[in-house]
Amino acid sequence: MSDSSYSDGAAAQPATRPEQTAPRLMLKGITKQYPAVRANDDVTLIVAPGEIHAVLGENGAGKSTLMKIIYGAVRPDAGEIQWEGEAVDIASPAAARKLGIGMVFQHFSLFETLTVGENIALALDEPFDLKALSKRIREVSADYGLDIDPQRHVHSLTVGERQRVEIVRCLLQNPRLLIMDEPTSVLTPQAVRKLFATLRRLAAEGCSILYISHKLDEIQELCDTATVMRGGRVTGHVTPKQETHASLAQLMVGHSLPDYTRREHNPGAVLLDVKALSVASDDPFGTSLENVSFAVHAGEIFGIAGVSGNGQAELLSALSGEKRGLRADAVTICGKPAGR
Structure with missing residues (x-):
């Protein structure tokens, strides 16, 4: 923005509105x-x-x-x-x-x-x-x-x-x-x-x-x-x-939000076990997976957090079988190797 159009306001200061009769x-x-x-x-x-x-x-x-x-x-x-x-x-x-x-x-x-x-x-x-x-x-x-x-x-x-x-x-x-x-x-x-x-x-x-x-x-x-x-x-x-x-x-x-209470979590058996999963991305602009490990238990809601573009899509492809990994035991579902 040109200096002639705007004054030098500090970032930490609240907005000061120029005097103007009409809204912008x-x-x-x-x-x-x-x-x-x-x-x-x-x-x-x-x-x-x-x-x-x-x-x-x-x-x-x-x-x-x-x-x-x-x-x-x-x-x-x-x-x-x-x-x-x-x-x-x-x-x-x-x-x-x-x-x-x-x-x-x-x-x-x-x-x-x-x-x-x-x-x-x-x-x-x-x-x-x-x-x-x-x-x-x-x-x-x-x-x-x-x-x-x-x-x-x-x-x-x-x-x-x-x-x-x-x-x-x-x-x-x-x-x-x-x-x-x-x-x-x-x-x-x-x-x-x-x-x-x-x-x-x-x-x-x-x-x-x-x-x-x-x-x-x-x-x-x-x-x-x-x-x-x-x-x-x-x-x-x-x-x-x-x-x-x-x-x-x-x-x-349009209505009041209900109150939610966190339920007690008693994890069951491991149903999905991911061990050191590494998968190279075919997309030159994608994100490769490197030594990803986690386990999901029965009765569990498992969250995967991260900013978009950091491997979530590639992980889903590997878990669903759309992208085949190098090791069958990298992904185990109900005790059976599924990485390939």
Whole structure:
């Protein structure tokens, strides 16, 4: 972002909103009907300059459809969009970017075999010089604590680094509204902290943030205001820090959540035994398994945690027999070798 457009706000400071009579973004009566479902039903949303505004709801509540309407990727059937006090028709993502709206999607749209600089160049609407663009990428990424090498190929990046590429791509276009769709779903806790610091700085500089999530802890920590959705409709406009998990959850699901108590666990016999399982990935961008060992007992709910892309898919292929291992005894099911 250019120094002429924004002031130097510290990342740890709360967002300061420039004085402006009109909201940055206002949606009135937005409706979108698909053949089997009404994704958005008479939705109203107001976002102020410099505000981090959450759109909160369960999966299928209509959050992503609404964001795609704002970004011009989906056309609404009814309703009005106002941008800085004027009615606008956002016919395409290019039109949204021209207004100053950027979006980082939940599923990244990057080409694995291209470099960071080449991926960013593909998203620009104006002519560019790749050498000059690489310099800008380094400057902007370093300025916002999102250091990324424009010469690296995307297939060599971690998930958190790939998200940095998407954010820097938006920042190069000087957005006045940045949409983040489920941005922490694939991030480690450390990467989440870095992301929050970046978003707070952007808000302090006057950029509005639309933050889509269903994670209540994150919403309460980061966001100034929240619009809660359920079944395509708005169920409330709240200040997250003044709400409890229970009150936010009730707005999301329409009823109080039941209380769960952890049952006593008495493990039975070992039904699945994995011993030093190593399987090379056929995918050049996949993750090979190295000496994976664990045991699953009868009557047990066994969890496998990790950020997406760290071998979960490869492990499932090895356990299901889709990918044959080198040793039959590496996977034992009900006492019988099944690794081959």
